[in-house]
Amino acid sequence: MKCEEIQELISQFSDGSLETEKEAFIFAHMSVCPGCRTFLKSINTLSFSAQREEFYFPPELDKKVISKTEKRKAKKHVNILTMKYPAYVSFSFGAVVILLLFLLFKSTTEYRQELHEAMENMQQQNKQIQTILNSYPEIQVRPKQVNEIFVNRKL
Amino acid sequence: MEFKFYYAKHKSKLYFYVFRMLNDKMLTDDIVQNVFIKLYENMDNINNREFIASWIYKTARNKVYSFLRHKKRKAEELIDDEEPLYSETLTDEMDNVELREMIMSALETIPEEQREAYLLKEYSGFSYKEIASLQDIDEELVKSRLFHARKKLIAKIAKVIL
Numbered sequence: 177m178k179c180e181e182i183q184e185l186i187s188q189f190s191d192g193s194l195e196t197e198k199e200a201f202i203f204a205h206m207s208v209c210p211g212c213r214t215f216l217k218s219i220n221t222l223s224f225s226a227q228r229e230e231f232y233f234p235p236e237l238d239k240k241v242i243s244k245t246e247k248r249k250a251k252k253h254v255n256i257l258t259m260k261y262p263a264y265v266s267f268s269f270g271a272v273v274i275l276l277l278f279l280l281f282k283s284t285t286e287y288r289q290e291l292h293e294a295m296e297n298m299q300q301q302n303k304q305i306q307t308i309l310n311s312y313p314e315i316q317v318r319p320k321q322v323n324e325i326f327v328n329r330k331l
Numbered sequence: 332m333e334f335k336f337y338y339a340k341h342k343s344k345l346y347f348y349v350f351r352m353l354n355d356k357m358l359t360d361d362i363v364q365n366v367f368i369k370l371y372e373n374m375d376n377i378n379n380r381e382f383i384a385s386w387i388y389k390t391a392r393n394k395v396y397s398f399l400r401h402k403k404r405k406a407e408e409l410i411d412d413e414e415p416l417y418s419e420t421l422t423d424e425m426d427n428v429e430l431r432e433m434i435m436s437a438l439e440t441i442p443e444e445q446r447e448a449y450l451l452k453e454y455s456g457f458s459y460k461e462i463a464s465l466q467d468i469d470e471e472l473v474k475s476r477l478f479h480a481r482k483k484l485i486a487k488i489a490k491v492i493l
Contacts (some may be wrong), residue, residue, distance in 0.1 A: 218488075219485070222434065244368055248368070
């Protein structure tokens with residue numbers, strides 16, 4: 177195996193992803209090859225430098241991102257009526273509104289019908305009362321005085 | 332709350348990745364800001380939280396490569412004169428800070444796809460599988476890209492580290 181191929185395996189070894197049986201193979205090679213030993217040492221130096229990296233994030237960018245997301249959060253709450261909903265939500269909402277309107281219309285019609293019937297009954301009862309009262313005889317009042325007064329009263 | 336958790340977790344490493352890919356502070360600021368605002372708006376749509384890191388890097392990567400393609404088109408006719416990365420007078424007492432700077436400079440000179448694989452592996456801590464998914468390539472190719480990146484970096488800084 178050429179050094180180039182061994183070094184490719186060394187690269188995988190440094191990532192911790194080389195099969196165990198191949199590890200013995202590369203170490204056997206490195207024991208007699210200073211070039212590949214140096215390659216492993218160099219890879220370790222690179223990895224060490226990466227591990228020591230102090231990641232930086234600009235504070236002004238941090239403020240910008242936080243403030244923009246906060247603004248969007250506020251907007252989200254205010255624009256709940258105007259925001260874009262998925263199609264199925266809009267359709268469901270529309271269907272519920274139509275169903276409610278239909279139920280309201282139906283119950284109103286029934287109520288009006290009942291009211292109409294009740295009024296008809298009342299008028300009929302009123303007529304019956306009038307008829308009964310009209311059938312009573314006339315009342316005559318005869319006072320026992322000189323001048324007699326006759327009162328004809330029709331109820 | 333959840334957004335802030337993922338933002339705090341990934342912001343610095345993402346910034347490092349984008350900056351090292353583009354080497355342009357203003358552009359990096361723009362891209363990183365857009366990525367996190369997009370993440371905020373899409374938090375509800377990302378059902379599996381395990382994929383948030385991949386989602387963040389994929390979104391950033393699309394923007395990075397979109398810019399790099401644009402830059403490449405503009406620079407097609409220019410001759411790329413590679414400058415020496417370090418002075419020949421460097422001494423053996425170079426400290427870690429200087430070594431880091433040299434690695435960063437050397438990173439700029441290696442091919443984009445190798446540089447990206449190296450940054451994702453060494454600095455962002457992604458696995459071969461995750462890098463393969465991000466770069467849309469086979470895992471074997473990821474191993475190969477990492478090897479070539481390391482080889483080139485070592486060649487560039489050999490005089491200092493050996």
